Amino acid sequence: MAKKILLVAFFSIGVMAFAAKGTAFAVSAEENYKFYCAQCHGMDGKGEGANAKPKVVGIDLPEMSVTPRNHTSPEDMNKLTDIDIENAISGGGASVSKSTIMPPFGKTLTEAEIKDLTAYLRKLCKCKGK
């Protein structure tokens, strides 16, 4: 009986691991961050990506009308719960009463990836949030 339970548990873990991958293209949250988020938030997370400040990369266009959040700032990031962050990634800025310039990634990233990204942001800010 115990053997059977163990077998079922292993099988379930295997299925869950497979399901968590979904259509993921990356192997880590950092890869996802640098592929998607860095466009606006910058590779280092300081909110100075090419879309936010085109002149930083030598392109003569005005700055973005809103300032992307600085993910390395504990002051800013401490105002948010992990759920706030997950909602912002999934539903975009509009879902957390922020700018719609932040698009929704809920149909692009899996739920597991969004949770991993949230944890990655916590590493960037070295903070735990509300």
Next chain:
Amino acid sequence: MNVSKAGRLTVLLGLTAFVVGVSWNLSYADGKGIFASKNCGSCHQTEGPATEKTFDDQLKKKGPELWYSGSKFKKEWLVEWLEKPTTIRLLKYNSVTEKNTEKHPALSKSEAGEVAGYLMTLTAKEAAAAGVTEASTPMGKNLFQKKYGCVGCHSVKAGAQKVGGVSGPDLSEAGKRLNGNWVYAYLKEPKVFKPVKRMPVFVGIINDNEMKTVAGFVAAQK
């Protein structure tokens, strides 16, 4: 006499059809040949379907895929651009940190016509006519610039100046370049055209009517 006239007419029509057919085939073959001789295939994929499954698959590509270029582009623009290329992507292909300073090779006028002719034969069934109206409507502008924030990554004209982000292709003159029906198909079937890309998937977020309106707005920017 009438029979003979009809016969001559048939032969003439047949010959005309043959000549037109042969020249079309030659033109296609020439364009394909020029494409190959210029080594365009080293950067551009001309055979579908898309096979990218990871970021690495996408990041190792050197230029946009062209296997659906006949659905995507307007031929007149393609001919002109191949002869006098301009910058469409403000950032280097596949980069979010480096400005695009590369000069795309230019073709002669006749080569541009031949290659454009060949590229226009590369179509995707998913980009069939869908009734997209290419019009810069207030609704389209609202969806593009406010509701869905497309302007965060794509630049467009705002009066005399250009505004918007730089990580996506410049759309300020997209109407000269892109077919509205293809833009709609690209939004609707992201996995078909570019399964791994920085732009978020909007299927299930933007409804069908809005997708068509946004596509029409993009394809009306000139």
